[in-house]
Amino acid sequence: MAAKITIIGSINMDLVTTTKRFPNRGETLLGDDFQTIPGGKGANQAVAAAKLGADVSFVGCVGDDAFGDTLIKKLKSQGIFTGNVEPVTDVPTGIASITVAEGDNTIVVVPGANDHVTPEVICQNEETIKNSDVLLLQFEIPIESVTEAIRLANKHGVKTVLNPAPVRSIELSLLEKVDYITPNEHELNVMLDTEEKKEFYQQYREKFIVTQGAKGVVYVNGNQEVNVKGYQVNVVDTTGAGDTFNGGFSVALAEGKSVEEACTLGNVAGAISVTQFGAQTGMPTRKEVNKFLESDGD
Ligand code: RIB
Numbered sequence: 001m002a003a004k005i006t007i008i009g010s011i012n013m014d015l016v017t018t019t020k021r022f023p024n025r026g027e028t029l030l031g032d033d034f035q036t037i038p039g040g041k042g043a044n045q046a047v048a049a050a051k052l053g054a055d056v057s058f059v060g061c062v063g064d065d066a067f068g069d070t071l072i073k074k075l076k077s078q079g080i081f082t083g084n085v086e087p088v089t090d091v092p093t094g095i096a097s098i099t100v101a102e103g104d105n106t107i108v109v110v111p112g113a114n115d116h117v118t119p120e121v122i123c124q125n126e127e128t129i130k131n132s133d134v135l136l137l138q139f140e141i142p143i144e145s146v147t148e149a150i151r152l153a154n155k156h157g158v159k160t161v162l163n164p165a166p167v168r169s170i171e172l173s174l175l176e177k178v179d180y181i182t183p184n185e186h187e188l189n190v191m192l193d194t195e196e197k198k199e200f201y202q203q204y205r206e207k208f209i210v211t212q213g214a215k216g217v218v219y220v221n222g223n224q225e226v227n228v229k230g231y232q233v234n235v236v237d238t239t240g241a242g243d244t245f246n247g248g249f250s251v252a253l254a255e256g257k258s259v260e261e262a263c264t265l266g267n268v269a270g271a272i273s274v275t276q277f278g279a280q281t282g283m284p285t286r287k288e289v290n291k292f293l294e295s296d297g298d
Contacts, residue, residue, distance in 0.1 A: 002055040003254030006132040008122065008149050009042020010114040010140030011060045011075075011085070012094040013067040014239070014279060019101045036067075037278040038074045039096055040114070041138040041165060044240045044279045048247025048269060049136070050078045053286045054254060057081040057132070059125050060141070061113040067093040068113070074280075084125050088116045094140075098239060100277075105239050109140060109166070117141040119148040130156040133254035136246060138163045150177050159253060163246045169193050172200060175207075180253070182209045182246055209263065211245055213238075214271070217263040228263035231271035231292075240279025245270040247283070268292050 018033040038047075046058040058080050062068030064087045071093065075082050092112040099106045122129075122145050129135055135153040137146050137160070146162070153160045154177055162178045164170060167187040175181065175197070183191055188210055192198045201208060205220035212218065216230035248269035252262035268289045276282030284292070 002053055003134070003251060004057070004132045005049050005054045005134050005136060005250055005254050006057045006059065006125075006128050007042055007046040007049065007136045008059040008117065008125070008141065008145070009045065009136075009138045010040040010094055010109075010111065011043040011058075011062055011071050012040035012096045012109060012114070012140075013037075013071060014039035014096045014098050016098045016100060016239075016278070019099060022099060022101045022106065035278070037281065038071050039098075039240065039279040040071075040094060041140050041163065041243050043071065043075060044243035045136055045138070045163070045247045045250070046075060046080050047078050047280045048244040048273075048283045049251050050080050051283050051285050052248055052251045052265065052269060052289065054251045057084060057128050059084040059117070059121070059128065061086045061088050061116040061121070063087070063091050063093040063113045064089045065093055067095070084128055086116070086121060088113045091116060100237055100239070103235060103238075105237070107239075111140065114141050117145050119144050121145065122148040122152065126152050129153055129158060132158050134159045134161060134250045136161045136163070136250045138165055138246075139168055140166065143168070147174055150174065161246065161250050161253065163242065164191055165242060167191060172197055175200060178207065180209055180249075180259075181207055182211060182249065184211045184213070184242065209249065209259070211242065213241075216267060217245075219259060219263065221259065226260060228260055228267060230267050233271045233275050235274045236282075237277045238274050240283070241270045241274050243279065244273040244283050248289075264293075265289065
């Protein structure tokens with residue numbers, strides 16, 4: 001039976017402009033291309049996990065508009081359960097204005113309906129959370145809702161993975177309740193904004209799975225720091241790479257695999273995903289991951 005993952009988070013339409021370089025402040029540039037592509041950190045992670053073989057339920061909110069319809073259809077087409085996605089009237093579906101240039105990107109998110117994923121919505125989904133092997137969350141919905149979801153997962157003994165993106169300051173009490181936190185190096189620095197949190201990090205290093213892009217992932221097992229290798233690939237677009245890692249990491253964890261195996265699945269899936277344009281477009285299937293591993297990324 002496939003591992004069950006519930007992902008609670010954002011769902012956006014990505015409005016993606018490609019240009020040769022990033023514009024300077026106050027400057028108007030002529031771009032090369034424009035596309036609307038399904039995105040949102042929550043939805044991206046749901047698609048990544050579903051493609052890797054998990055049984056995925058997504059909890060989130062869309063507006064009662066064309067973007068909302070398209071995005072739900074896209075999740076359904078990946079076999080994701082969307083019965084818990086609430087359409088909200090008089091609020092637009094979330095969007096992300098993305099500029100891709102110089103092998104990198106900038107992103108501005110307007111949350112819209114994502115702000116309507118309230119603690120009440122989370123409570124309505126207690127059964128879904130209870131029936132999961134892993135609950136995966138990010139920070140594009142209100143923090144009170146993330147806190148409530150983690151409380152319910154703890155209540156039912158469900159493992160939790162928190163991807164702290166976009167990064168913000170986190171209460172120590174929330175960090176304590178999460179099983180795994182998956183910041184990149186920049187996010188880790190921002191998160192550890194008090195001496196108390198820095199001490200917590202030193203004391204509970206095994207909770208922190210620190211991603212370093214192509215350099216791989218660092219975590220601590222007992223007293224030993226482990227570096228799980230990353231992969232050098234032909235990078236087309238890094239949008240959604242972190243989401244793909246989190247989807248893969250959570251799938252392996254839900255299957256009862258070790259943290260090292262979970263990091264490897266996340267790393268390989270993330271590496272493959274950046275070889276294509278768009279957040280969800282390049283996310284691999286399990287078969288593609290296995291093939292990549294057989295050739296060791298060559
Ligand atoms: O992580 C990438 C995602 O961040 C994009 O798809 C965009 O929607 C923003 O949420």
